[in-house]
Amino acid sequence: MPSAQQVSKQQENQQSFKDLVGANGALHPALLPGISVDEDAKKFKVDWWVSGTALVVVIALVLLGIFDAEELGEAAAAGVHWVSLNTGWFFTILTITVFAFMLIVGYSSKGNIPLGTDDEAPEFSTGSWIAMLFSAGMGIGLLFFGSYEPLHFFLNTPPGFSATPGSPEAMNAAIGQTLLHWGPFAWSFYALVGGAIAYSAYRRGRSPLISAIFTPIFNERLAMPLGRVIDTFAILVTLFGTAVSLGLGALQICRGVEIVSGIGPLGNGAIIGLIVALTIVFIFSAVSGVKRGIRILSNINMVVALVLALFVFIAGPTLFLLDFIPSALVAFVGGLPAMLSVSASSSTEAAAFMESWTTYYWAWWVSWTPFVGMFIARISRGRTLREFVTVVIIIPSIVCLLWFSIMGGTSMWMEMNGAEISAVQSSQEYLFRVLDNLPFTALASVVAMFSLTIFFVTSADSASLVMATTSQSGKSNPDKKLTVVWGVSLSAVAITLLVAGGEETVSALQALVTIAALPFAIILVFLMIAWWKDLSTDPLVLRRKYATVAIEEGVRKGIRQHGDAFAFSAGVTEPDRGAGSWLDQKDSSLTDWYEDVARDRNEDADQKAADEAESAKSL
Structure with missing residues (x-):
């Protein structure tokens, strides 16, 4: 005989389903409130096929990097050259398409759709949300390229611009090209994957995996093998892409220590010791979860980065920067046609530039979408699509505008006024060279390091969490042991690459990750198709369409029958004249997604209640 708790739970479930049933006695697709993935209702087991395959590939590439770094580098360079020369046009078109697609998703009628159930509140404050976006999405790159990239383009004017290198006009060309690479186009890639995963997991009740997004277009026979290939690929690009960033970050931190302390050059022992120490910190942060470790560190780093930017702004050429920042925005917007029209077929110089910069960046952002997209999805629950698109694309782009204008504008101004910022041994030194020409050099350099x-830690702990989630079939809070395993693997790969071949091996791996972006770019095309199909049948979209048709028909009928003296009330119409005559309610795909998850959840809840009752009885 069922317990009182079980009876109460069953009655509650029956009532909740009753509220969603239409006149025909079946679930009505326009009444569904959405349903989120629930860890009690799904069995999140470790997918050993995905994890094992990823591990084998990781070991193979690491061994190749150790024993034949030169061969790896040559193969990677040849691959990047082929990708840039033959598919650069595809990456450019994809970039523009993804940006336009996300604007349509965010600012059309679909922008009101929540990334969660109806009326679900956001999990994190807006400030913490934005801080975590930057820590995962850009991280070390902001400090590494902030002073370096604009100055490089200032001294080497990009194709599409006629400005003389080193001239005031070249400053606008340099900042415009930099913002093309780091601004809204880059963030639209992250928004696409992050929004699609969040919608699929927290609105449709599927596992928070990239493979789950393709449910609307995969048949059952293809779903399992193709899904596993996609998830394995996601782990690999996350692991190697993050390992590259950690390697570059470690080199820059060590170079900063050399400059500040006067000790050096630091050898492999110092680099290994640094990575090991930071590994302990980021693993502790990762196992603490998103709400504690990652959120707290991200908030701290946003404050630190803001302090550093304000210091450079105030201690540097303030009046120049006040003029330069608005002109940077104009240079970016005005230069878009020229920058986007450059292709590998334009000239030999343009082909080399696209391979080294623009096509490389598009491929790099695509390769990072599995990691950053999954993490953004995890922290964006409860936001509407309009809010999501605005914050994930527009707000970070504004911050990048300010950051690169301040850091890059200062480096270009110093170079033009004789400071010779470009006279450095490696690209890791540009930031410290700028700080060396400002007051409180030692303190500012310490703050930068x-x-x-912290960027090192937040990037690594986010990546570890994402890889563990993917390995465990999408569990949002994966087992801590699994998170530790992937965290240690990440550091081991970074250490191995740096010790085996230094920057040369890291660059080779970076090129391999870029090559891997090509098949994933094709995946993104089908991802947009699958997500749009889901959004088009969302319950909120259906309800709005019902309202539109009902109001249109009601107004016409009211004026015809009652003139100006009428009001709306629901009433029965002929079957082909009703508000929902356009909808095929017999289409099971409109409700199966909700019914299946809800049934599993209710069965799980009933079983849990029964187990608790049995346990209480035994006591």
Whole structure:
């Protein structure tokens, strides 16, 4: 005989389903409130096929990097050259398409759709949300390229611009090209994957995996093998892409220590010791979860980065920067046609530039979408699509505008005024060279290294969490042991690459990750198709369409029958004249997604209640 708790739970479930049933006695697709993935209702087991395959590939590439770094580098360079020369046009078109697609998703009628159930509140404050976006999405790159990239383009004017290198006009060309690479186009890739995963998991009740997004277009026979290939690929690009960033970050931190302390050059022992120490920190942060470790560190780093930017702004050429920041925005917007029209077929110089910069960046952002997209999905629950698109694309782009204008504008101004910022041994030194020409050099350099360190930690702990989630079939809070395993693997790969071949091996791996972006770019095309199909049948979209048709028909009928003296009330119409005559309610795909998850959840809840009752009885 069922217990009182079980009876109460069953009655509650029956009532909740009753509220969603239409006149025909079946679930009505326009009444569904959405349903989120629930860890009690799904059995999140470790997918050993995905994890094992990823591990084998990781070991193979690491061994190749150790024993034949030169061969790896040559193969990677040849691959990047082929990708840039033959598919650069595809990456450019994809970039523009993804950006336009996300604007349509965010600012059309679909922008009101929540990334969660109806009326679900956001899990994190807006400030913490934005801080975590930057820590995962850009991280170390902001400090590494902030001073370096604009100055490089200032001295080497990009194709599409006629400005003389080193001239005031070249400054606008340099900042415009930099913002093309780091601005809204880059963030639209992250928004696409992050929004699609969040919608699929927290609105449709599927596992928070990239493979789950393709449910609307995969048949059952293809779903399992193709899904596993996609998830394995996601782990690989996450692991190697993050390992590259950690390697570059470690090199820059060590270079900062050499400059500040006067000790050096630091050898492999110092680099290994640094990575090991930071590994302990980021693993502790990762197992603490998103709400504690990652959120707290991200908030701290946003403050530190803001302090550093304000210091450079105030201690540097303030009046120049006040003029330069608005002109940077104009340079970016005005230069878009010229920058986007450059292709590998334009000239030999343009082909080399696209391979080294623009096509490389598009491929790099695509390769990072599995990691950053999954993490953004995890922290964006409860936001509407309009809010999501605005914050994930527009807000970070504004911050990048300010950051690169301040850091890059200062480096270009110093270079033009004789400081010779470009006279450095490696690209890791540009930031410290700028700080060396400002007051409180030692303190500012220490703050920069502290920010680099936290970016290192937040990037690594986010990646570890994402890889563990993917390995465990999408579990949002994966087992801590699994998170530790992937965290240690991440550091081991970074250490191995740096010790085996240094920057040369890291660059080779970076090129391999870029090559891997090509098949994933094709995946993104089908991802947009699958997600749009889901959004088009969302319950909120159906309800709005019902309202539109009902109001249109009601107004016409009211005026015809009652003139100006009428009001709306629901009433029965002929079957082909009703508000929902356009909808095929017999289409099971409109409700199966909700019914299946809800049934599993209710069965799980009933079983849990029965187990608790049995346990209480035994006591």
